[in-house]
Amino acid sequence: MSTFRFLYNFRIGFNKKFGVVNILNNCYKSIRILSTMTTPHKLCMVPGPVEFHEDVLTSMSTPSDSHVSPSFIPIFGESIELLRKLFFTNKGQPFIVSGSGTLGWDMVASNLVEPGEDVLVVNTGYFGDSFYECLKVYGAKVTQAKAEIGDRPSLETIADILISKKFKAITITHVDTSTGVIVDVKAIAELVKQKSPDTLIIVDGVCSAGAEEIRVDEWGLDVVLTASQKALGVPPGLSIVIASERAIGVYKQRKSPITSYYASWAHWLPIMIAYESRKGAYFATPPVQLIYALNTSLKLITSIPLETRFQQHKETSNRVKDTIEAMGLRFIPKSREIAANGMTAVYYPEGIQALDLLPKVAGHNILIAGGLHKSIASKYFRIGHMGISVTEPNRGHIDKTIESLEISLKELGYKK
Incomplete structure (x- = not known):
């Protein structure tokens, strides 16, 4: 406080x-x-929500404040500017809207894709499946580039599909939280520019933003969508979208009406422009306290070089995975090269199930997550390692989590 x-x-x-x-x-x-x-509590080491910095929580403990008050307007405006810094963009348009990361899918589908247009979904798990379903709701004709569980589609596969027809957009789940698989966004973006340059490049960065490098301008990305509760280190409730000038132009030139009311950029774009200009505006009431928290967290994140932050996540990921590998356990990703840096997805050892391991670990005051991918949900667990648990190692979150996992497995009779 x-x-x-x-x-x-x-x-x-x-x-x-x-x-x-x-x-x-x-x-x-x-x-x-x-x-x-500061009350002792079970450490939340799931792949989001993560542990929150005390300054972030304190910044939410404010008296009630109007969304158009002189104290709040500059906070909102500065947060928009800080998002540009995080995503390495000078001209991208950030949107900060009350909602979950899923709202970002609706923004993409309702503003950029018109009924009957083709979209290619690069699918590596549960959230690729869900983005596919969302696009279909809005009338898109959806093709998938899909791999086996724990793998990712090859660039050759994506290239073959891209040249088969004219795609309005390609969606890429940077890190699928259900599998822990990361795709090479930069390489796919380069491929799209070569094979289908008019195709919009959409990145679902919910489980990667703040933990993995995302360079909007340099890589030529058109939309990056994310949420507040993972590596950005803010309680759930904010849907965050970065849109390129090209994406804004496509939205403005669409021929059919926008197919959403709440997600419409026609409503939200003037609001974002107004707040960044330090003027209040209204379409729907923003979550004032959450935006205070976002502002605090973004200042913490950008107080060190972002490259340093990404390296910290990589090094911590390697340490976690090295330790788990030494225990004799197997990962969902087919190889370490395609495993995300902000989380780890691990198969249960033979004879141990979710109802055995998760409560044991929780008994040691650590929360980890069960499986999410529908086909193998009961066969694996997931650990999150992002945000302050990584950037402030003196907190001991990672050490406590690894130790609790090792002790719990031993208590359940597991031997390598």
Whole structure:
């Protein structure tokens, strides 16, 4: 809790009544707020939501504030600018909207794709399947480049599909949280420019933004969508989208009506432009406290070189995977080369199931996640290692998680 918050509460009590009891009550309330930030709890080491920095949580502990107040407007505007820095773009248009990462799919499908147009989905798991289903709802004709579970489609496969017809867009799940597989966005973007240069390049970066490198301008990406609760280190509730100038142009030139009300860029684009210009505007009420939290987190993230942050995630990922491999366990990704840096997906050892391992690990005050991919959901578990758990190793989150996993497996009788 900030000193300002403490003194604010103290002053209010003192002004209302010159009495020791009232002053102490307000001190107690301030201490209670602080204690909720630092109370021991089970570490949330799932692949999102992640552990949140104390400053991020404190920044949400504000009195109620209007979304068009002089104090909030510059926070919103600065957050838009900080997102450009995170995604290495000078001209991309950020959108910060109340919703989950899934809302980003609806924004893409309703603003950029018209009914009957072809879209190619690069599918590496559950979230590729879901993006496919979302696009179909909006009338797109969807083709998939799909690989076996734990693998990713080859560039040759994608190239063959790209030249088979005219695609309005290609969607790429950078990291599929269900499998832990990462695809080479840069290489696919280069391929699209060669084989189908008019095709919009859409990246689902929900499980990669903030943990993996994403260079919007240099790689020629048209949309990157993400959410607040993973490597960005903010509680769930914010859908974040970066749109290129080309994508905005396509949206403005569409021939048929936009097929969503809430997700329509016709509503949201003027709002983002206004806030960045330090002017209030209204379409739907933004989550004020979450945007305060986002602003704080983005400042923390960009306070060090982003390349350093990405390297920290890579090194931590290697350490986690080396340790798990030494235990004799197998990963969902077919090789370490295609395994994400912000999470690890691991098959249960023979004879051990989710109902055995997950409660055991939770008993050691660590939360890890079960499987998500429909075909193998009961056969594996997932560990998240992103955000402050990685960038602030002195917290000991990674060590505690590995230790708890090792102890839990031994308690269940597992031997390598």
